[in-house]
Amino acid sequence: VTTLADVRALTSIDYLIVGGGSAGCVLACRLSERADLRIVLVESGPTFSPENEPAAIADFTVRSFYNPDFMWSGLSAHSRTSDSPAIPYAHARVLGGGSSVNGMLAQRGLPSDYDEWLTMGVTGWSWRDVLPFYRKAENDRSFPGPLHGNAGPFTLHRYKRTEFSGFERAIGDVVAGEGGAELADLNGLEEEGFAPMPLNLANGRRLSAARAYVTPGVMKRPNLMVLGHTEVRRLLIENLRVIGVELHDPSGQTTVRAKHVILCGGAIASPALLMRSGIGDSAGLSRLGVAPVIDRPGVGRNLQNHPTIMLATLLSRAGRHHEQRPPCVSAIRYSSGADGCGSADMMVSIMGSVPVPTEWSPIRTRIGALMAILHKPYSRGQVTLDEKGEPLITFNMLADQRDYERILNGWRYIRRLSASTRAAGMAHEAFVPLTLGPTTDTLRTAIVSTAASIALDSSAIMRRKMIRAIGLPISQVPEEEVALREWVGMFTSPANHPAGTCRMGNPSDSAAVVDSRCRVIGISGLSVVDASIFPTLMRAGTNLPAIMAGEKCAAEILEDGRA
Numbered sequence: 001v002t003t004l005a006d007v008r009a010l011t012s013i014d015y016l017i018v019g020g021g022s023a024g025c026v027l028a029c030r031l032s033e034r035a036d037l038r039i040v041l042v043e044s045g046p047t048f049s050p051e052n053e054p055a056a057i058a059d060f061t062v063r064s065f066y067n068p069d070f071m072w073s074g075l076s077a078h079s080r081t082s083d084s085p086a087i088p089y090a091h092a093r094v095l096g097g098g099s100s101v102n103g104m105l106a107q108r109g110l111p112s113d114y115d116e117w118l119t120m121g122v123t124g125w126s127w128r129d130v131l132p133f134y135r136k137a138e139n140d141r142s143f144p145g146p147l148h149g150n151a152g153p154f155t156l157h158r159y160k161r162t163e164f165s166g167f168e169r170a171i172g173d174v175v176a177g178e179g180g181a182e183l184a185d186l187n188g189l190e191e192e193g194f195a196p197m198p199l200n201l202a203n204g205r206r207l208s209a210a211r212a213y214v215t216p217g218v219m220k221r222p223n224l225m226v227l228g229h230t231e232v233r234r235l236l237i238e239n240l241r242v243i244g245v246e247l248h249d250p251s252g253q254t255t256v257r258a259k260h261v262i263l264c265g266g267a268i269a270s271p272a273l274l275m276r277s278g279i280g281d282s283a284g285l286s287r288l289g290v291a292p293v294i295d296r297p298g299v300g301r302n303l304q305n306h307p308t309i310m311l312a313t314l315l316s317r318a319g320r321h322h323e324q325r326p327p328c329v330s331a332i333r334y335s336s337g338a339d340g341c342g343s344a345d346m347m348v349s350i351m352g353s354v355p356v357p358t359e360w361s362p363i364r365t366r367i368g369a370l371m372a373i374l375h376k377p378y379s380r381g382q383v384t385l386d387e388k389g390e391p392l393i394t395f396n397m398l399a400d401q402r403d404y405e406r407i408l409n410g411w412r413y414i415r416r417l418s419a420s421t422r423a424a425g426m427a428h429e430a431f432v433p434l435t436l437g438p439t440t441d442t443l444r445t446a447i448v449s450t451a452a453s454i455a456l457d458s459s460a461i462m463r464r465k466m467i468r469a470i471g472l473p474i475s476q477v478p479e480e481e482v483a484l485r486e487w488v489g490m491f492t493s494p495a496n497h498p499a500g501t502c503r504m505g506n507p508s509d510s511a512a513v514v515d516s517r518c519r520v521i522g523i524s525g526l527s528v529v530d531a532s533i534f535p536t537l538m539r540a541g542t543n544l545p546a547i548m549a550g551e552k553c554a555a556e557i558l559e560d561g562r563a
């Protein structure tokens, strides 16, 4: 266990990495491969050696999502405008970051997502440029060949169609019946259809970035220190050069010097740290009482996220999994057809079971869900600071009318799919999930949920009771156009894919925060490498892309010799 005293005793630190999340773990691993460099990784949440990984993180039913020890406490966000109510927002705070608590969906996005960045002043990130780093990261168990990697630390697994539940297969049948394709690979090219979901899963366990990259061998490297439960609150800057950081841990605060600091805090924390340190919109910072160091108005702007809307259903015996599976093992990629929104702009994530907080609850396999995800949003939000220097998040979701129309259509689509699964005998009543019930592992929870699960199969009255306890019956969702629009606006939620708040771009572009090699523009000794650097969201979750970015930037940092 590394202590703050150990770090302070170091005579020099070459690279200090702030945040041990998806990208941070990759950087810690790759930079410490060079034995002559001294690397310190600072993580504000708990850290652990791979052999002591908490069971809830390893568990592929995604229990870790509900563990407050692995999340930033008190974080909230305005889903719509800043006048909309702030709702609690989940953001990881643990070694492995999002990859330790997420749904394990491991997609790359589509080639044109990256090629588009060329038009935004970003060089070296076209599909051709990023593919080698995806291949370096991945060990894709399903596909050899030039599109996939087979020797990297990050294992990807796909379930076969024969392993899908009746509910999942019924959705595939609807897609096929409407002329849609059945795809083998969502990490291939620009194709649409029903497909197995690539998952970061190995040997029946979640494979987080921590487990994949900060292995027992990496942990033992004498030139790497991993410091947990310690937050970097501020950067120390002299003459437009970062010279170190201010650290806070439960025993107090201190400063540490480093030759180069790499921010990997994620799309919420990285811009917040820059702003607290005086890097951001000067006028805004002055109003908050922070002395500006450099005017970079792009910091915290350009916040993007995928809007989602969900419809759950109680599954029949024929519709459900009879063995444990991760919540989502298949999906549909499709085009909304909306003007100017390109192709493959939508996804339906098919959940054959749902994550629940308790370790042992048969309820999780009794519920299925369909989540429509708007994969190519045009609305933009912002991260700013509150008076205590904590992040204030406004997603501004659906502000762009194109987004509103497409999520509305996404809702109509999942409603239709859900009705088909009921007609096929795979599901009972549909409902909009609001809560998942008991949250503690007690004998009472186990007994009550087992009894309820058994009763659900035989009693429509029990099913109605259960639905009223945890959600909104589908019959209460308006169908009339005006009322439905309003309802969809209220029930659309942000995914956990914030990105874009320290975006890459040309140094002459005042909205850019880092250049195409992830160096903060106008400040030396400082890079940002995490989901905040992406100029636009890819049509995918952000985990595998953050890992790819970690691989790419680690190679460039070593090439440049930034320390």
Ligand SMILES: Cc1cc2nc3c(=O)[nH]c(=O)nc-3n(C[C@H](O)[C@H](O)[C@H](O)COP(=O)(O)OP(=O)(O)OC[C@H]3O[C@@H](n4cnc5c(N)ncnc54)[C@H](O)[C@@H]3O)c2cc1C
Binding pocket: 018, 019, 020, 021, 022, 023, 024, 042, 043, 044, 045, 065, 090, 091, 092, 093, 094, 095, 096, 097, 098, 099, 101, 102, 103, 104, 105, 106, 107, 230, 231, 232, 233, 264, 265, 266, 267, 269, 270, 273, 496, 497, 498, 529, 530, 531, 532, 540, 541, 542, 543, 544, 546
């Ligand atoms: C609940 C949930 C479900 C998700 N599901 C999926 C999914 O299925 N598929 C997918 O592709 N993506 C998913 N994501 C998103 C994906 O996991 C994240 O986008 C990805 O992990 C981001 O990586 P990152 O490197 O940008 O930062 P993160 O992984 O968020 O890591 C940042 C780390 O930095 C630490 N940190 C922050 N600030 C400081 C500081 N000042 N000092 C010290 N440490 C600091 C944090 O504690 C955190 O551990 C999900 C995310 C969540 C939260």
